[in-house]
Amino acid sequence: MNTNNWQLSAPGVWRLTIREPKAITPLSWMEVSPKEEALQQMPQVKPPFDWDSIQLEEAGESLILSFPLDRTEKLYGTGLQLLRMNQRGRNRYLRVNSDPKQDTGETHAPVPFYVSDLGYGVWVDTSRIVTIYCGSTLKQEDTHSEAIRDRNTDRGWIATPVASRVEIRIPAEGAHVYLFGGPTLADVVSRYNLFGGGGVLPPKWGLGFWHRVPTMYNEQQVLEEAEQFRLHDVPCDVIGLEPGWHSHSYPVTYEWEKSRFPKPGQFVEKLAQKGFRVNLWEHPFVSPNSEMYADLQPLSGSHTVWGGLAPDYSLTEAASLYKKQHEEQHVDIGVSGYKLDECDGSELTNNSWMFPGHAKFPSGLDGEQMRQMYGLMFQKMTADLFRSKNRRTYGLVRASNAAASTMPYVLYSDLYDHKQFIRALCNSSFSGLLWTPEVRRARNAEDWVRRMQTVCFSPLAMLNAWGDGTKPWSFPEVEEVVRHYIKLRMRLLPYLYTAFAKYREQGIPPFQAMPFVMSPSEIAAAEAKLVEAEQQMLNTTDAAYGKKKVREWDDQFMVGDALLIAPLVEGETEREVLLPVGIWYGLETGERYTGGCIVRVQAGLERIPVFVKSGAVIPMMPSLPHVPASGTQVPLELVHFGTEPGEGLLYDDDGETFNYEDGTCSWRKLTVTQHADGQYAGELTGNSEEWTSYRGVTWRFSQTRLA
Template sequence: MSKQQWMPVAPGVWRLTVGSPQGLTPLSWIGASPRTEALERLPQNPPPFDFSEIGLDENGSRGFVLSFPLDAEEKLYGTGLQFMRMNQRGRTRYLRVNSDPKQDTGESHAPVPFYASDRGYGVLVDSAAIVTMHLGSTMKRGDARDGQVRDRNERKGWKATLVSPRAEIVLPADGADVYVFAGPTLGEAVCRYNLFCGGGALPPKWGLGFWHRVPTLYSDSEALEEALEFRKRDYPCDVVGLEPGWHSKSYPVTYEWDKTRFPDPARFVREMDEHGFRINLWEHPYVSPDSELYAELEPLSGSHTVWGGLAPDYTVPEAAALYKEQHDKRHVEIGVSGYKLDECDGSELTNNAWMFPAHAAFPSGHDGERMRQLYGLLFQKMTDDLFRSHNRRTYGLIRASNAAASPMPYVLYSDLYDHRQFIRALGNASFSGLLWTPEVRKAKSAEDWVRRMQSVCFSPLAMLNAWGDGTKPWSYSEVEPIIRHYIKLRMRLLPYLYTAFARYKEEGVPPFRAMPLVMSREEIARAEAGGTVAGEGDILNTTDAAYGKRTSREWDDQYMVGDELLVAPLFEGESERNVLLPPGIWYGFETGDRYEGGRIVRVSADLAHIPVFVRDGAIIPTIPAAPRAPRKGETTPLQFVHFGTADGVGRLYDDDGETLDCERGAKGWWTAAVSRTPNGGYDARLSGPDDAAFAYGPVSWKLAQTSLPAE
């Protein structure tokens, strides 16, 4: 295919229209404008291949097949929220929205037809249809490289998946718009994708506090009593989530308050707010026959129901208007702060099957397949628009998503509960413009409880979801001080976290990043070459698969928070682990231990600590741990902590923390700098705009620290 058919559409972004794509797509539904100025600031390099190397074949009724060249060592990341592996090279990804994936097929709560390569480029298919990506998992005649075809009976090294020279993408029958994003690094390709989608989400400050979801059938008085217990026990908490019982009926839902459990919703929300708690409401898409919306939504809904409830077609403006009008009146106007949008994914991978089928018909003309792929995005956009109409930011939870979700203020979650998979998902989400919470629900032991709570406090949304188990942060009394410490530590780090999210919005840099986004292929290889870590080479597992299961370390159990902190969680039964440290000097964030980076280090930690590392020269903005996040107009003392002996530069972002005025210029960026003086001391300076919102004061400094000072 000639290069001229790939049209530049933004700095470092090219588009090819294949066929005649029809209907809504993720990009067209979200409708965000690319952040062109930020895209222009990225290096303007072409992708590491010529466009003439891309192949396109028509495949009859099956649509089109687009192929991209791969080199032998190339690694591919992304494809959305994936739980089973990080490097998708050699895998076929069937990217259908589906809940609770327990097999490594590509199906997921949030399958995104976008992959990024460690050669420094990304590929997106903008389609509401299911896309299948063969990411180096197919071989054509003549493809087998020298020595790849082996006799399994006689020769060692036989592989079930040979090294393919191409990635093949099966496009829908009507075609699709396909985009290529230049790097030149993997991280810059991902940033470019996020910026093209409109930039990342910037939550309100309260969204970065601690969340607690109460049991399903709690009443207003029970929810308030439990919330006040947080204050009595000195546990910070910003958000209380109500589960299905707040509805007059659920499964399917009415979106109306139950008059017995919540006789005066406005008073309840107001009283919770007076104590410093925001309210988040659970809901799902399927409308009960007893809902006030049912009669008007029925002709605007699909041909099939779910749990006896309507599946409205919210791509029809009249349907979306009805939903938003009712939610505005009953929820947003009385002070509700956000939603948990559950079960917009469907299920065929669990013990039960529920969802409208692919052949369902909808008034807009979309079929069930495309509606299901879009459903999570529909609700994210509608609810975000609803809060925007009040000049309010929201932050919520979502069970399904797709491409173009970077600017949506929603965090994914799952009914799965494998701790290791939860950490892997946190890293994998960062390749595809997604956010993920490794929420805590219950534990097998006090140790498991601590390790899960430590992890969630270093995630996009720190939440205890007690909807079914009734757990509290203090459920294991013997470890209460540890749990309290880490929730408070998160509160101390709010300025740092908020600044990381601001970079996500304005520069496309994910606030939580997998290791391949911060270390190059060569840096990882050099670190691993520094010594063989016992038990972490290639291992042949003959138990899980007839073809063997040869695995190698992917470093998918550690991640970066912002630019300066590296988190390496421990799991139940562990007291030590190996950590891949990027080049440079690092310190134990709480221990002060010094480490030489650019290598693998062995670290140990007692139950009271999660291994967290901070760069030499890092400057971390902190505030005192308060019961809740600072509110608009409040001023909080700020302390910059400089680590190590190297000179350092850090950034701080601030705005009012609640409204969208930041998008109209009411914001500021400040630079904190520390440098050595000729007499061996340090000079610390803070510079920035004098006329911008600044919620901090007085400002103090701690210099040349090796660990975070105690409050």
């Protein structure tokens, strides 16, 4: 079988077509085009492999595509993995699953794209389930007996002698496979994102604080709860409505329940006047009580869910019905976006919460394909709808897949492990995804604060009180700390928004795991400096032969290029932090650190450890009750850290429309220089004529901590 028929598809991107892939894939569905210009500007790169080293062989109906693997190579990505960062040694069974409690690869967003720390990436573009054996398999001919250890006597025994290949199970119908060059891991991911159309730029209000009210709340309750945010001096931009806003749920009508929301338009308007946007929860399965039911019935799958239809939105007619209803009843009265729930059920764990894999859809898609694509379908339909109004949206979705980086949606999960939620934030950066470690209930004030601190440094800062009715002030003893970080998030809006603009234009994720900013050798060098020897864990019954703990640095991440966040979870008062080379300051402590090593930091409940790079210039604004409307100008504060000269960027536009695509936006450079007399000077250059939201600039130089 000829595997060498790789074609250059875009700069640094090669494509192999295996058999005859079906037309509908994430790439075809999303209708995105590579950002050719930005790809052109990336480093020239050669293919990372000898083409001959790539093998394709038949295995029953399927095909196995395999790539060589270096001894110490690490593999990241494969979507929203909650349970580990380095996927080396694992089988990743990339099926959508709303309840990914075991480390099988299944997840809300099972993206069949992985990136190597050696600087290349592989993506299988298909609507079917892909299994990637990330060096977890070993063929006879690659098994060298000298590498085999005896578990009886060898404490260093590991289950797999080091595997020499990644094996990928390609669906029987074939697929397009893409290979992305680097040279660095960060370059690979940027290429992947740019190939999928670049990253999303959310509306500015989307980066404010979000609050979801309990189920079955009525209009009056929502308005009162919103008012409480203003009274408590806690910024809030978005109020999310949960089940109960529409007349029937599970299955769903998409229609307002008049007993609870008699005048939806006025309700949305009342909230708008107070600076709140409304986000509506929904799910895919259509109730017989929906006005659309009869029209959707012949356009739906063979199986129902909770008795509701599973429409085939790959059909234009079905999509049009959905969009028209949503346009008239939600978007046109001012609703800002959606929370797209329940589109990620798995046959394995969800049972009747999803149609089966053998369900048949009128378009010819089957249940497996529809499940893998459903999250993308809803993202695309709703995003298109808002775009047709020249309004940006930002919302939540529980299922995604590849080629989704342009989508204004943030993933979330019903799993609620804080450490997993932080890891998901790290991991989403490898796969063109955004993730919110949303806060719900808390075990106690400590848990509450730690979760709130984390979420304020994430793509979507949200309290989801749907089931428990918590508020930011639910734990009075720590209310001030929570308020502080929600306000800090708003102060950082200009910085955060700029990071997203880089995502859009250059494909650089606004939130990044550590391998984006440290090479394998830099990480190894930093770890080598750690004085404490690695511990050998031995639990005789659970793991009688002992296990070596490997630190993955999956609990800290970059926000933009200047801030490093190292959250703590309940029970912790200190932690290790992997600091990249250079001088860093504790953003709020002013403590000075020399990077390129692992530092141990303490932080009481009042602090989340945030580090700022020396020389960084961070654009900030005042903390307001909500993000100001387009056209409102606010003061700009430019904060320079450390003693070195430095620079930063400031992106701006109207924050609400797509007018930036026509150039109604501005990129400005923030430059700090030091004069001979030791004094610093700041310069703001670039064209602000196109757009600015700021009036008055205050420079602060050589800071060691945020005032």
